[in-house]
Amino acid sequence: MSKSLELTPVETVACCSPLTREPLTSDAAERIAPLVKAIADPVRLRLLSLVASHADGEACVCDLNDAFELSQPTISHHLKVLHESGLLDREKRGVWVYYRVRAGALADLATLLGGVSA
Amino acid sequence: MSKSLELTPVETVACCSPLTREPLTSDAAERIAPLVKAIADPVRLRLLSLVASHADGEACVCDLNDAFELSQPTISHHLKVLHESGLLDREKRGVWVYYRVRAGALADLATLLGGVSA
DNA sequence: CCGAGACATCGACATCTGTCAATATCGACA
DNA sequence: TGTCGATATTGACAGATGTCGATGTCTCGG
Numbered sequence: 001m002s003k004s005l006e007l008t009p010v011e012t013v014a015c016c017s018p019l020t021r022e023p024l025t026s027d028a029a030e031r032i033a034p035l036v037k038a039i040a041d042p043v044r045l046r047l048l049s050l051v052a053s054h055a056d057g058e059a060c061v062c063d064l065n066d067a068f069e070l071s072q073p074t075i076s077h078h079l080k081v082l083h084e085s086g087l088l089d090r091e092k093r094g095v096w097v098y099y100r101v102r103a104g105a106l107a108d109l110a111t112l113l114g115g116v117s118a
Numbered sequence: 119m120s121k122s123l124e125l126t127p128v129e130t131v132a133c134c135s136p137l138t139r140e141p142l143t144s145d146a147a148e149r150i151a152p153l154v155k156a157i158a159d160p161v162r163l164r165l166l167s168l169v170a171s172h173a174d175g176e177a178c179v180c181d182l183n184d185a186f187e188l189s190q191p192t193i194s195h196h197l198k199v200l201h202e203s204g205l206l207d208r209e210k211r212g213v214w215v216y217y218r219v220r221a222g223a224l225a226d227l228a229t230l231l232g233g234v235s236a
Numbered sequence: 237c238c239g240a241g242a243c244a245t246c247g248a249c250a251t252c253t254g255t256c257a258a259t260a261t262c263g264a265c266a
Numbered sequence: 267t268g269t270c271g272a273t274a275t276t277g278a279c280a281g282a283t284g285t286c287g288a289t290g291t292c293t294c295g296g
Contacts, residue, residue: 019163019224020170023185029160029167039231040158041254042147045137049147052138061273067141074255076274095263095272106137107232113157114228159284179243192285194244213242213293 010035010086010105018112035109038085043068044078051088051099058091058100136230153227156203161186162196169206169217176209176218
């Protein structure tokens with residue numbers, strides 16, 4: 001299916017100017033909030049951090065499951081949230097699934113907050 | 119009561135290294151998440167943005183109320199969340215209450231995400 | 237001292253969210 | 267083909283969250 005017509009939340013945010021520059025429109029806020037919600041959970045923060053700091057920048061779900069005392073479906077659920085928000089890329093290789101942090105996603109979010117535009 | 123022994127969420131986060139440097143400890147994630155939750159709401163994002171971009175860097179609650187089609191208690195609730203997380207400072211002057219963005223708070227958060235440490 | 241206005245708190249409610257157990261799906265391999 | 271192991275999906279449930287109306291607490295003017 002065509003993916004070019006659907007933007008992930010993180011993509012719809014990359015264009016926004018920093019929070020402190022001008023009042024956010026109601027519309028912009030509604031688009032940004034889901035993205036922030038995606039990282040507003042301790043488990044997802046750790047998942048993001050684990051994947052980002054992992055060797056080769058990617059991590060297998062099997063490794064991630066072991067890092068938590070949570071059920072496998074729960075981890076799967078959190079990974080889905082991160083993936084659908086555009087923060088994690090997903091690739092299936094054989095039986096395993098690997099996630100990696102989408103390049104620039106966190107940086108865009110940081111810029112939005114800090115206003116430290118490049 | 120003494121406030122010197124209690125750190126706001128934002129203060130407990132300022133010390134952390136960026137997400138992508140090393141895996142977040144479970145403990146660190148539990149401290150960071152509430153702060154991110156505080157901005158994971160469209161109304162609070164707009165409030166933050168409104169205050170930050172307001173003249174003199176501060177805004178009266180009366181102005182903020184008018185910017186939303188929400189009840190006054192609801193706005194008050196959101197402001198409380200932002201204040202208790204350490205993102206907004208609160209000052210009462212006469213009958214009015216003024217909020218301003220706590221210096222560095224957003225920048226600390228941005229650093230945490232983006233890793234663009236100074 | 238009393239009334240009015242600005243803001244906070246309380247109590248109630250519907251909705252959202254994180255979690256699990258059970259089950260489905262998919263690919264490798266015998 | 268049939269089984270097994272790795273992930274995803276589903277359904278259910280408790281607890282968290284956003285919202286409101288009613289009410290409380292200040293502070294200022296008269």
